[in-house]
Structures are given as C-alpha cells and as structure tokens.
Amino acid sequence: xxxxxxxxxxxxxxxxxxxxxxxxxxxxxxxxxxxxxxxxxxxxxxxxxxxxxxxxxxxxxxxxxxxxxxxxxxxxxxxxxxxxxxxxxxxxxxxxxxxxxxxxxxxxxxxxxxxxxxxxxxxxxxxxxxxxxxxxxxxxxxxxxxxxxxxxxxxxxxxxxxxxxxxxxxxxxxxxxxxxxxxxxxxxxxxxxxxxxxxxxxxxxxxxxxxxxxxxxxxxxxxxxxxxxxxxxxxxxxxxxxxxxxxxxxxxxxxxxxxxxxxxxxxxxxxxxxxxxxx
Amino acid sequence: xxxxxxxxxxxxxxxxxxxxxxxxxxxxxxxxxxxxxxxxxxxxxxxxxxxxxxxxxxxxxxxxxxxxxxxxxxxxxxxxxxxxxxxxxxxxxxxxxxxxxxxxxxxxxxxxxxxxxxxxxxxxxxxxxxxxxxxxxxxxxxxxxxxxxxxxxxxxxxxxxxxxxxxxxxxxxxxxxxxxxxxxxxxxxxxxxxxxxxxxxxxxxxxxxxxxxxxxxxxxxxxxxxxxxxxxxxxxxxxxxxxxxxxxxxxxxxxxxxxxxxxxxxxxxxxxxxxxxxxxxxxxxxxxxxxxxxxxxxxxxxxxxxxxxxxxxxxxxxxxxxxxxxxxxxxxxxxxxxxxx
Numbered sequence: 025x026x027x028x029x030x031x032x033x034x035x036x037x038x039x040x041x042x043x044x045x046x047x048x049x050x051x052x053x054x055x056x057x058x059x060x061x062x063x064x065x066x067x068x069x070x071x072x073x074x075x076x077x078x079x080x081x082x083x084x085x086x087x088x089x090x091x092x093x094x095x096x097x098x099x100x101x102x103x104x105x106x107x108x109x110x111x112x113x114x115x116x117x118x119x120x121x122x123x124x125x126x127x128x129x130x131x132x133x134x135x136x137x138x139x140x141x142x143x144x145x146x147x148x149x150x151x152x153x154x155x156x157x158x159x160x161x162x163x164x165x166x167x168x169x170x171x172x173x174x175x176x177x178x179x180x181x182x183x184x185x186x187x188x189x190x191x192x193x194x195x196x197x198x199x200x201x202x203x204x205x206x207x208x209x210x211x212x213x214x215x216x217x218x219x220x221x222x223x224x225x226x227x228x229x230x231x232x233x234x235x236x237x238x239x240x241x242x243x244x245x246x247x248x249x250x251x252x253x254x255x256x257x258x259x260x261x262x263x264x265x266x267x268x269x270x271x272x273x274x275x276x277x278x279x280x281x282x283x284x285x286x287x288x289x290x291x292x293x294x295x296x297x298x299x300x301x302x303x
Numbered sequence: 304x305x306x307x308x309x310x311x312x313x314x315x316x317x318x319x320x321x322x323x324x325x326x327x328x329x330x331x332x333x334x335x336x337x338x339x340x341x342x343x344x345x346x347x348x349x350x351x352x353x354x355x356x357x358x359x360x361x362x363x364x365x366x367x368x369x370x371x372x373x374x375x376x377x378x379x380x381x382x383x384x385x386x387x388x389x390x391x392x393x394x395x396x397x398x399x400x401x402x403x404x405x406x407x408x409x410x411x412x413x414x415x416x417x418x419x420x421x422x423x424x425x426x427x428x429x430x431x432x433x434x435x436x437x438x439x440x441x442x443x444x445x446x447x448x449x450x451x452x453x454x455x456x457x458x459x460x461x462x463x464x465x466x467x468x469x470x471x472x473x474x475x476x477x478x479x480x481x482x483x484x485x486x487x488x489x490x491x492x493x494x495x496x497x498x499x500x501x502x503x504x505x506x507x508x509x510x511x512x513x514x515x516x517x518x519x520x521x522x523x524x525x526x527x528x529x530x531x532x533x534x535x536x537x538x539x540x541x542x543x544x545x546x547x548x549x550x551x552x553x554x555x556x557x558x559x560x561x562x563x564x565x566x567x568x569x570x571x572x573x574x575x576x577x578x579x580x581x582x583x584x585x586x587x588x589x590x591x592x593x594x595x596x597x598x599x600x601x602x603x604x605x606x607x608x609x610x611x612x613x614x615x616x617x618x619x620x621x622x623x624x625x626x627x628x629x630x631x632x633x634x635x636x637x638x639x640x641x642x643x644x
Contacts, residue, residue, distance in 0.1 A: 195388035195461075198355050203449075204376030204405035217392055 053279065060084050060272035067268055084269030085277075087260070094274070096249065097256030102281060104166055104252060105234050108173035109227050115174070116181025116226065117189075117219070121211050123182070124189035125197070135186065141179030146172065147239060157244055164247040172240050177230040188222035189215060224292035231289075235282050253278050304367060306331050306457050306489030307352065312361030314344075314351055314513075321347050322513045325361070329457070329491060329506075334483050336500040337493045338536070339510035345493045346461055348510070352491065353459050354378050366456040376405065378457075381450035385462040387442040389434040389449075396421075396430040399449045413452075420448040423482065440471040447482070460492040464499060476502060497537050501525070509533050531631035534559050540588060543599040547626065549573060555629045562588070562602035564623035567609070571616035575599065580609050591617065 058074055059067045066079035073079070088094050123135045146153075153172060154163075162168040192215050200210040216223070241255040257278070260270040307329040314322035321344045329335045337345040350356040352363060354375035363370050370378045381402070389398050396417055403413045421427045424444045434442055443463060450458055463479070464472045480503055483490055494500055500507050501521045509516040509524065509532070517529040521537075528534035534542045540562045547556040550572050567589065575591035578598070589601040589609055601617060626634040 193386055193388060195384040195386045196390075198350075198353075198375075199382070199384060199388035199449075200390075201355065202353060202375045202380065202382050203402035205401075213392070214390060 056272050056275050056279075060269070060276045062269075064269055067272075081269070082273075084267075084271075084273030087267060087270040088273045088277070091259070091270070093248070093251075094256065094277075097251050097253045098277075098281075100166060100250055101235060101253040101278075104169045104173065105231060105285075107166075107170045108177065108234050109230055111170065111174040112177035112181050112230055113223055113227060116178050117185050117216060117223065118211070119178070119182045120185035120189050121215060123186045124192075135182075139179050139183045141175075142183060146176045150239070150243060154243055162244075164245050164250050166245065166250055168244040169240055169250075169252070172244065173230075173234045173237075177226075177234075180229060181226045184226055185219060185222055188219045192218050220292050224289040227289045228286060231285055232282060235278075304331050305329065305364070306333065306366060307491065308362075308364040309352070310362040310364070312348075312351060312363065313359045314347055314356065315359045320359075320513065322351070322358075325513075325515060327508060327515070327518070329489055331489055332487045334490045334492065334503055334505045335508060336504035336506070337491065337508050337510055338495065338497060338500040339516075340536070341495060343510040344513040345495075345510050347513075349382075349459055349461055349491065349493045352457075353380055353382050376402075379455050380457045380459055381453040381455040382459040382461065383443075383446050383450050383463045385465050387434070387439075387446045387466070389442060389445055391434055394431050394433055395426060395437070395445050395448075398434070398445055399452050402449065402453045416452045416454070417448075420451040423451065423485065424448045424478070439467055440475060443467060443475060444478070447479070451482070451486070456489065458488055458490040460490065460494075462494055463492075464494070464496070479503065497539060501537065507537075509536060528625065528633065530633055531557065531559065531627040534625055534627070534633075538562075540600045540602060542625075543597075544627070545573070545593060545597050545599060546595060549593060549595065552626070556634065557627045559625040559627060560599075560619050560623060562600040563604075564619055565599070565601040566603070566618045567601060567615045568618035569616065571618035573617040573619075575615055575617050577609055577611050577613045577615060579611060580607075582606060591615070 055071065059071060061075040061082065061084075062079045063081035063083060066073070066075070070079075075081075119138060123131060123138070157163045157168045162171070196214055196218075197210050200214050205213070236254060237252075238254045238258070241250075241252040245251070246255065253274070257271060257274040260267040260274065305328050307327070309325050309327040312322060312325040313320065325348060327335075337348060339345050347356065351358045352365075354370065354373065358371065365378055365380065390401065393401065399417045399420060400413050403416065417430075421430060424447060426441070426444055426448055429437060429441060429445075434445065437445065443466070446463070460479070464475055467475060476499060479492075483503075492499070492503060504521055506518060507521055507524055508518050511532055517524060517533045519527075524533060524537055528537070531544065535544065538561055542559045542561050543565070544557045544559050546552075546554075547558045548554050550558065552558060573593060575593050577589055578592050579590040581588040581590070584606065585604070587603045587605070587607045587609070589603060589607075591599055591601060593599060599617070628634055
C-alpha cells in the first residue's frame with residue numbers, strides 16, 4: 025500500500041465518514057426496534073430511550089399476532105418476492121445471454137428496447153395493468169403481483185446481466201459446443217455460475233422494492249387472503265387512531281426476512297469459487 | 304486418406320472478407336501449423352474448420368465427409384484453446400470425461416480413456432482437483448487431455464502455449480510433439496510464434512490478410528521462401544532486406560540475407576557502422592547501419608568483443624542471398640547480383 029493511503033488522518037477520515045453513514049442508515053431501524061418493545065405512552069414521551077422495566081411491553085407484538093392473519097401476509101410477501109426474483113433472474117439472464125451471445129439482426133435494437141423499461145416507471149401503466157388483470161381474472165391472486173414485479177425487474181436485469189455475459193470467455197462456451205453440450209447446458213452450467221455475482225446484485229436491487237411495495241398489492245390484490253405484509257400492516261394505521269405499537273412491531277418483523285435474503289445474496293457477491301476457469 | 308480438405312473456403316464478417324479462397328490438404332498423421340501476424344485470419348480459419356464459424360462459401364471435408372453443415376461436436380474434432388477453457392465447476396477427471404459422456408459412451412470405456420490420457424500427460428495425481436487448484440501448465444495439459452480422450456480425427460490447437468511462461472512453453476511444446484508421435488494423429492495448430500511453427504510442423508501454412516502466402520515444410524520455407532513476407536516472417540532474428548543498388552543490383556529490387564549468413568570482414572561489399580551489440584553468450588547479434596540508413600542484424604556465433612560506432616564491412620555468400628522485386632515477389636535467378644561484387 026502506498027504512503028498516502030496509510031496516512032492516519034486519511035484513514036481516520038475514511039472510517040469516520042463510513043461510521044457516520046452507517047449510524048444514519050441504521051438509526052431509523054434502531055428506533056423502530058426499540059420502540060416496538062415499549063408501551064404506547066413511552067413511545068411518545070421519550071422516543072429515543074431504550075425500553076426499561078417500566079416502559080417495556082410486548083403489546084404491539086401481541087396485537088399483531090392476534091389481529092389479522094399476520095403469518096398469511098408474511099407468507100404472501102415471501103412467495104411474491106421469491107417468485108418474482110426467480111422469474112426476473114431466469115428470464116433476465118436468458119434474454120441477456122441471447123443478446124450477448126448470438127449475433128442476429130436487430131440485436132442492438134432489441135437490447136435498447138428491453139432496457140427502455142428502466143426509464144419508464146411501471147406505475148404509469150397501473151390502470152391498463154388493472155384492466156388487463158381484471159380481463160384475465162388474475163385480480164386478487166398472487167400471480168398478478170408476481171407478473172407485474174417480474175416485468176418491473178426485467179429491464180435492469182437484462183441491462184446488467186448482458187454486460188456481464190459479454191465478459192464470459194468465448195473459449196469456454198466454444199469448448200462446451202465442441203464437447204457436444206446444448207446451448208441450454210452451456211447457459212445453465214457454464215455461464216450462469218460465472219455471472220453469479222451479477223445475479224446477486226440484480227436480486228438485491230429488485231428484492232427490496234418488491235418487499236416494500238404498497239402500490240400494487242393495494243390495487244391488484246387487496247383481498248384478505250392475498251394481502252402482503254406491507255398492506256397488512258396498514259390495518260393498524262387508521263384515519264383517526266393509529267396503533268403505533270402494532271405498526272412498529274409489524275415493521276420490526278418485516279425487516280427479518282429481507283435481511284436473511286440479503287445475507288444469502290451478498291455471500292454470493294463475495295464468493296469467488298469460479299476463479300481459475302480461464303487463465 | 305486426407306484428414307482435412309479445404310476447397311475455396313471464403314469467410315466474410317459483414318462486408319469484410321477475412322478469408323480469401325483458402326485451399327489446403329492435411330494428410331493423415333500430418334502436423335500442420337498456421338502461422339501469420341495477428342489479424343491474418345489464422346484463428347478464423349481454425350474456427351471455420353471446427354464449425355464454430357460457418358464458412359461463407361467453400362467446402363470443408365474432415366476424414367472424407369463434407370462437414371459444412373455438421374455441428375462442431377459431430378465433426379470428429381477436438382480443440383485446445385489458448386485460455387484453456389476448462390469447466391470451472393468440474394474436476395480434472397470430469398473435465399476430460401464430459402465430451403465422451405455427451406456421446407453416451409459406456410462408463411468403463413470413459414474410465415479407461417481418461418486413465419490413458421492422464422497417464423500420457425502425467426495428470427494422474429490431479430484427477431480429483433478442480434481447475435482453480437492447478438497451475439497454468441497443468442491446466443493446459445488437462446485441456447490437451449480433454450482433446451486426447453475424444454480420439455478425434457483431427458486435433459485443433461488455437462495458440463495453446465501463448466499463456467504459458469517461456470520455460471513451460473518449451474516443455475509443453477515438446478510434450479505436444481511427443482503426443483503427435485505417439486498418437487500419430489492429424490493436427491492443425493495455430494500460432495504466431497515462429498519457433499513453435501518451425502519445431503512442431505510437418506507443414507507450415509503462412510497466412511497474410513486472409514490469403515495463403517506459401518505452404519511447405521519448415522526447411523523448405525526457410526531455404527526457399529516464395530516472397531519477401533515469408534522470408535521476413537520465418538527466422539529469428541528476421542532476414543535483412545537491403546536495396547540491391549548497394550551491391551550493384553538493379554534499382555527497386557531488394558536483396559535478402561539472413562543474419563546468420565552475414566559476417567563482419569575487412570573488405571566486404573557492404574559498408575556499415577556498428578550501432579549496437581547484443582551479447583547472448585552463445586551468439587552475438589550486431590546491429591549495424593548501412594550508408595543509406597538501412598538497419599541490418601548480423602548474427603555471429605560465439606562471443607565477440609565489438610565496440611559500437613565502429614566502421615566495418617559486411618561479407619556474405621552470394622548463394623545465401625535472395626532477390627525480391629518491387630512488390631516483394633522472389634526473383635528466381637541463379638546469379639542474382641551483378642558480378643562486380
């Protein structure tokens with residue numbers, strides 16, 4: 025390492041900035057977590073204090089578990105997120121592979137067309153989407169959400185993945201072709217493992233907006249049995265009275281699964297087991 | 304029987320034609336090397352033979368069958384790539400076995416062939432490792448092993464030694480030569496390294512700009528080049544070209560003399576000033592500048608103490624010189640240089 029980088033002042037400054045940023049980013053989560061374990065009055069009286077023997081209360085969690093079908097909402101959210109991610113990654117990677125690997129007329133145009141969705145927010149088409157879902161009878165099913173989120177995630181996925189697929193060694197794919205592997209085997213067995221870090225990036229980018237989305241669940245699947253977690257938590261927010269204990273508890277629990285998924289994907293980001301394939 | 308026949312093969316990418324009317328025959332058991340500067344189309348030609356690229360026109364015959372519309376896996380070829388291109392998720396053994404598995408060969412046959420190839424390439428200790436756990440030389444041996452187990456009608460090598468360091472390159476080169484002798488297989492080998500071409504080939508094909516410049520055995524090409532390009536491309540250091548006028552030839556023509564055929568002498572026909580001396584121990588390369596500014600290299604055997612900036616003359620044997628016309632074509636004439644020399 026060179027001297028400039030070892031300079032203690034620079035080092036301290038870099039760490040200082042990172043630590044401050046971490047605190048700012050984690051602070052809201054921290055406040056939600058501590059307040060979810062307090063009784064209602066203490067939440068408002070001293071919102072930044074840690075719960076102590078007087079203010080400690082799990083009433084929020086009790087409300088959440090007793091009222092509404094929290095586990096069902098939870099399950100719905102998980103199904104929608106995981107299924108959407110699966111389809112985004114599968115179709116995104118396939119389209120990216122075709123764009124990167126095969127030379128055909130209109131290849132560049134097709135790439136631009138597929139990337140266009142990055143610039144156009146899907147919510148503009150909400151009315152048309154709702155009409156379409158009504159016509160196909162998909163309203164109030166999880167499929168409605170999965171389809172919409174898949175469409176929403178594909179443009180970015182294609183854009184990022186095709187860039188990475190271009191970097192996969194041609195020799196490796198050609199070696200597969202000479203050994204008689206089908207294009208599908210080459211795609212699934214040779215190329216996908218090599219672009220795994222890019223896949224994880226795309227998954228993380230897509231996961232959080234899907235998990236947190238309120239818009240489409242509210243419009244396309246508001247029925248009791250298809251409510252997602254975010255939508256389900258809204259029952260505690262009323263026009264006149266809001267059950268803050270319940271809202272904060274529901275949010276605290278909603279953080280967990282995303283964190284688990286994030287940890288899984290970020291491990292993939294770091295892992296480099298495929299090095300040494302070429303050169 | 305001929306292992307490979309190319310008949311009027313052309314290849315264009317869009318409007319750019321990269322191969323022009325290539326005609327070639329590779330006999331059974333022959334080792335043919337394609338050589339040329341980068342961008343000459345040698346790798347493209349190899350990819351056309353392998354089926355990874357389609358020829359725009361022309362006929363490709365491997366082992367007697369026209370294979371123009373046969374996919375790479377069914378052409379009876381095996382290919383070794385510059386970047387090894389091993390499957391990262393498979394062990395050495397599985398890497399070698401994959402092609403045979405795809406052909407649905409019986410298990411014991413696959414086992415036997417892999418074991419045989421591993422023995423030949425001394426890979427026995429590494430069979431259960433993954434490519435990432437091997438060194439560059441070992442990886443390339445695995446890649447060669449993967450080709451060997453398929454027992455192809457034709458081996459294709461695409462600059463297989465370019466990623467290896469100098470010592471390993473020589474070892475692997477010898478290994479490939481040995482393999483060719485043991486298997487008695489037909490091989491096509493692409494390289495830009497003329498040492499590899501000279502040492503390995505039965506037949507060298509020199510390519511330039513997508514055209515075949517000359518085909519022949521290494522010594523044929525060395526002793527009897529068809530044109531200035533081939534003469535300058537083979538041999539290291541490369542042949543010196545000087546205006547024939549300097550030694551009384553006709554204007555515009557050039558005479559080519561290999562560095563090892565030149566000597567420094569007291570009263571040679573060519574006046575020169577030594578500009579730099581490279582002592583290599585076994586040889587001494589003397590770089591000298593002629594009166595018209597042409598740089599020539601003189602390769603002397605053994606060790607010589609020569610001071611730079613010293614005026615000298617260069618002596619050569621007329622029989623060792625070649626004459627080329629303005630366009631670089633060889634002028635075949637037994638007495639190329641005027642008698643005044």
